[in-house]
Amino acid sequence: xxxxxxxxxxxxxxxxxxxxxxxxxxxxxxxxxxxxxxxxxxxxxxxxxxxxxxxxxxxxxxxxxxxxxxxxxxxxxxxxxxxxxxxxxxxxxxxxxxxxxxxxxxxxxxxxxxxxxxxxxxxxxxxxxxxxxxxxxxxxxxxxxxxxxxxxxxxxxxxxxxxxxxxxxxxxxxxxxxxxxxxxxxxxxxxxxxxxxxxxxxxxxxxxxxxxxxxxxxxxxxxxxxxxxxxxxxxxxxxxxxxxxxxx
Amino acid sequence: xxxxxxxxxxxxxxxxxxxxxxxxxxxxxxxxxxxxxxxxxxxxxxxxxxxxxxxxxxxxxxxxxxxxxxxxxxxxxxxxxxxxxxxxxxxxxxxxxxxxxxxxxxxxxxxxxxxxxxxxxxxxxxxxxxxxxxxxxxxxxxxxxxxxxxxxxxxxxxxxxxxxxxxxxxxxxxxxxxxxxxxxxxxxxxxxxxxxxxxxxxxxxxxxxxxxxxxxxxxxxxxxxxxxxxxxxxxxxxxxxxxxxxxxxxxxx
Numbered sequence: 281x282x283x284x285x286x287x288x289x290x291x292x293x294x295x296x297x298x299x300x301x302x303x304x305x306x307x308x309x310x311x312x313x314x315x316x317x318x319x320x321x322x323x324x325x326x327x328x329x330x331x332x333x334x335x336x337x338x339x340x341x342x343x344x345x346x347x348x349x350x351x352x353x354x355x356x357x358x359x360x361x362x363x364x365x366x367x368x369x370x371x372x373x374x375x376x377x378x379x380x381x382x383x384x385x386x387x388x389x390x391x392x393x394x395x396x397x398x399x400x401x402x403x404x405x406x407x408x409x410x411x412x413x414x415x416x417x418x419x420x421x422x423x424x425x426x427x428x429x430x431x432x433x434x435x436x437x438x439x440x441x442x443x444x445x446x447x448x449x450x451x452x453x454x455x456x457x458x459x460x461x462x463x464x465x466x467x468x469x470x471x472x473x474x475x476x477x478x479x480x481x482x483x484x485x486x487x488x489x490x491x492x493x494x495x496x497x498x499x500x501x502x503x504x505x506x507x508x509x510x511x512x513x514x515x516x517x518x519x520x521x522x523x524x525x526x527x528x
Numbered sequence: 529x530x531x532x533x534x535x536x537x538x539x540x541x542x543x544x545x546x547x548x549x550x551x552x553x554x555x556x557x558x559x560x561x562x563x564x565x566x567x568x569x570x571x572x573x574x575x576x577x578x579x580x581x582x583x584x585x586x587x588x589x590x591x592x593x594x595x596x597x598x599x600x601x602x603x604x605x606x607x608x609x610x611x612x613x614x615x616x617x618x619x620x621x622x623x624x625x626x627x628x629x630x631x632x633x634x635x636x637x638x639x640x641x642x643x644x645x646x647x648x649x650x651x652x653x654x655x656x657x658x659x660x661x662x663x664x665x666x667x668x669x670x671x672x673x674x675x676x677x678x679x680x681x682x683x684x685x686x687x688x689x690x691x692x693x694x695x696x697x698x699x700x701x702x703x704x705x706x707x708x709x710x711x712x713x714x715x716x717x718x719x720x721x722x723x724x725x726x727x728x729x730x731x732x733x734x735x736x737x738x739x740x741x742x743x744x745x746x747x748x749x750x751x752x753x754x755x756x757x758x759x760x761x762x763x764x765x766x767x768x769x770x771x772x773x774x775x776x777x778x779x780x781x
Contacts, residue, residue: 334544335555338537340620346544 290315291438291512292375294367294423296358296415297385298351299323302445305501306382307351310509314380316351317371319358329353358385358415359407368422378423379438380512383416384445390458401461412465413472416444420476420487428485435484441517442480443508444473444489448522451491466491470520477518488516492523499525536613539565545621551716551724552744554737555621558730560697566732568605570700573634573756576601598632598758599669606634609697609758612665618762622693622738625764628660629653629689631668631675632760637710637750644747646715649694649739651779653763654678657685676781690778692764694743695736698729702753710750718744729755741777 291314297303298318307318307325318325328334328350336342354370356363371378387407391400420442428435449459450466469489476487488511492504507523545557561569576596602610609632619626631653656671668675673686680686696712704710706728712735713723726748727735737743739761747755769778 331549333547335547335621336543337540337545337557337617337621338543340623344544 291379292371292377293317293380293382293512294371294378294419295319295382295384296419297383297445298325298353300384300386301496301501302386302504303382303384306384306505306508309502309505311349311351313509315375317354317367317374317378318351319354319356319367319385321355321357324353324355325351327351358419359410364415364418364422368419368426372427377438378427379440381420381423381442382445382508383419383442385411385415386445387411388462390462392458394457395460405461408461408465409468412462413468416442416469417472417476420480424480424483424485428480429483432483439486439512439515440484441486441488441512442476443511444469444487445504445508446470446473446489446491446520448491448493448524451520473520474518481517486515486517488514488519488521490523491520493525495523499523536608536611536617538562539608540617547621548725551714552737552740552742554714554735554743556727556733556735558733560732560734563732565605566699569608570731572601572604572606573700573758575604576606576634577636595633595635595759597669598634598760599667602667606758609695609760610665610667612663615665615762618693618695618736622736622762624692624738624762625768626692626762627655627666627689627764628662628664629655629666629687629763630760631691631763632758635755635757635759637747637755639750639752639754641710641747641750641755643713643749646713646718646720646744646746648718648741648743648779649691649745649761650741650743650769650773650777651691651739651781652676652678652766653689653691653761654680655687655689655763656680657687659687688766689763690766690769691739691761692768693736693738693762694745695734695758695760695762696727697734697758697760698756699731699758700756701729701731704728704730704753708750708752709748710753710755711748713746713748715744715746720744723748729757741773 293314294317296319299320304325307327311327328347333347334344356367389404393400446469447466449463450470473489490507493499495501495504504523539561541562542559545555547555654673655666656673660666673680678686710729711726714725716724
């Protein structure tokens with residue numbers, strides 16, 4: 281038997297924002313569970329990759345267990361022309377498929393004047409919607425076009441799906457000024473998720489979102505990462521799943 | 529004064545240093561030493577600065593730092609960096625066959641220090657004969673041989689080696705946060721203005737790398753706080769470098 285033969289095939293996960301707080305936690309917690317394509321613009325996740333590995337200074341030749349599972353880091357500015365296509369092409373060339381897309385790339389600027397300061401609120405308006413709505417839309421659509429759309433049976437067998445990272449701010453109003461545009465973009469992402477779920481259902485790809493409270497301040501980031509994996513393993517589609525702080 | 533430890537296993541804390549390949553191979557580590565030993569290193573460093581201010585002379589052309597040769601302080605905790613055990617640990621992590629010759633300095637940058645230029649450290653280092661045995665290290669202060677150009681009394685035998693591994697260990701610094709500056713910048717090319725990666729001067733952390741024609745690095749200006757570090761080099765034979773990259777790759781002083 282050749283090495284690995286008979287072993288269950290690991291799911292392939294493409295995660296954006298992999299160097300951010302949630303992306304990093306997801307990679308750390310699940311590098312052994314998935315073959316991860318970790319898309320990041322500058323800072324990479326804090327896990328072994330093709331660019332990074334651990335070494336024991338007192339036994340530098342040792343085969344460390346942490347190095348056996350490595351993410352595949354893919355540096356890309358997804359807002360730049362052509363980068364979404366490139367990321368999908370590279371992920372498919374590397375692993376031959378994508379079973380889970382996690383749209384975790386984020387952007388947040390809260391103008392001090394809130395929504396009464398229209399110039400301040402509009403300064404980052406386009407970017408909020410581009411990152412929180414435009415990127416998840418384009419990445420999922422590009423993956424669908426290049427791989428998922430004509431594999432309905434295989435998609436269903438592999439339980440392929442998308443998890444968008446939304447926020448509780450998309451459905452609630454929190455104290456303090458400045459979140460308005462960010463929250464509106466997350467609300468739009470929630471509704472985008474529901475529509476994607478409807479449009480991706482014919483070819484067997486589920487689409488859901490997690491909507492966490494503030495992490496890591498109120499919710500442990502690891503719990504948000506775990507919620508993503510729970511949705512991946514579920515049969516749900518069109519769900520916006522809150523991830524709430526423990527009731528004190 | 530507490531002497532340098534006899535076993536690194538007693539004082540090395542983090543057993544998972546991080547090997548990175550970009551923009552050139554290097555290793556970074558935080559929490560290098562156990563807290564109690566790190567505190568001894570910091571106290572030793574502060575004591576030297578206090579009692580030998582004259583040793584920290586701004587004497588490096590084009591480099592906005594004051595440096596003191598560590599050779600004269602090998603009997604205290606900082607002597608760990610001059611031990612054969614540390615030499616062999618660094619050589620093993622860097623995967624370099626080193627000669628046992630070590631040059632080490634204490635560096636201090638006052639706030640407002642300007643950025644250095646990218647350089648690769650592939651420079652010569654002269655040491656007195658004989659070559660060190662496998663269990664010992666040879667320091668530049670072990671004889672009257674000039675480290676940079678090999679200046680020495682007539683008839684004094686000496687060896688020309690080439691820097692093989694650079695190590696920067698940060699200590700005795702205020703807490704660091706983004707924007708403070710004082711990082712070690714790692715560059716893809718000496719022509720680059722912006723580093724491709726930076727290593728912040730976090731206490732009890734280090735960066736080390738093999739010196740090659742492509743190990744471009746430099747000090748990033750420290751806007752707010754001083755930066756102190758132990759800067760040291762392991763060495764390799766000149767033949768190794770000539771065989772691998774050619775004699776023209778060696779950067780003369």
